[in-house]
Amino acid sequence: MATTVVVTGLGTTSPLGGDVASTWEGALAGRSGVRPLENDWVERYELPVSFAGQLAVPAAEVLTRPETRRMDPSAQYAMVAAREAWADAGSPEVDGERLGVVVASGIGGVWTMLDAWDTIQAKGARRVMPLTVPMLMPNSPAAYVSLEVGARAGVHTPVSACASGAEAVAYGVEMIRSGRADIVVVGGTEAAIHPMPLASFAKMRALSTRNDDPAGASRPYDVTRDGFVMGEGSGVLVLESAEHAAARGARVYAEIAGVGLSSDAYDIAPPDPSGRGQELAMRAALRDADVSDRDVVHVNAHATSTPAGDGVEAAAMRRGLGGEADHVAVSATKSMTGHLLGGAGALETIFTVLAVRDRVAPPTINVTELEPGIDIDLVRGTPRPLPGGQIAALNNAFGFGGHNVALVVRSV
């Protein structure tokens, strides 16, 4: 009998709020966290995109000054989310050798790296801060979280673009199942609202340029969608073996019942248009959880709002869930948060866990007309109740490079 892995703590800082309660409330209210950028560099560099999903509560308001100086923003966000998740789990007394950390990032410390290069060019090598490399490395957020909680069973950093945060959850599940740890702090983080990634994504025509309507720009599956909206933030969950959680009387949100990973082996950026890889991940997750597609009542879709991606996912879901897809409530929460890249899969796992616990599917906003041929039951405008009894939900996350991750969350 495989070890059952449950969720005992949640934490986030996101464009919708500085914690889980405010973020979930914002999502259920159908609020957009996307706003115009006030940075002078938007105009200076003639960026074609002038809005993003910036944190609702700046990390500098929560962390100490020395902490913000020593951590890249990507690590700062992870630290804020991890502290909330750890406290939410009851700050468990656990042997550090049985405690692991898996915190992902898609891009890493882009601010630190490019600031340091600017400094070298303007003032020479002497002015570069000694901690530049430890700050910019993508494993820095995970390492800081491990320092925070004293994790010695291993600290890991999946880097799989926009699937990173979900891959971290999957890796944490595997650590517990294989007996390496009793508790694993998992999550993802990103702080890439910086001119360089914005310029690059815009050049790929992956970003929405609806500058006259930031809050209405992310419109997954809509016929007028024109790209994703950059977001930032972090989501962190405390995963625990059911046995360990029960022994300490921990409150349990839900079970992470199945993980499915696959790859497209198709292209460095766009998904395989056949959706074969995505379907494979969904099917693998359902099989791993030992649930049938009939048991799935809700999907938090990857759904970034790009013209290419959404159609592929909709078709893959339709095939992955078979005839039951008609009865699955699909939510696309990036319509409200923007796309947190390496943080997205983790924040959306939190949304999926809360949807299962509260039995409510969050809404998708900004959708007025589904693109013809997209055959899914999208939850639009307002939240939708989910059925009673034991239910299961899927969280999808896909990334550049052909990474596909699907997670099955089951009610307890």
Next chain:
Amino acid sequence: MAHSEQDILAGLAEIVNEETGLPTDSVLPEKSFTDDLDIDSLSMMTIVTLAEEKFDVRIPDEEVANLATVGDAVTFITNAQES
């Protein structure tokens, strides 16, 4: 314009405060960076880099080991300004 010793002490205290969170009034000339202020070698290099910028001086890496106390740093920066 050269900074006075008092300015340099106050400036160093600000840097140490930002980097470590120690209160500025604990950064006194007789305090040892390592024994009293608990500043490790990496933080010391950061503080030195920030001090070079703030006071527009050069503090060679091989000199840093000789800066045992806050007072040593104030003296070194004062002299480096004058040279």
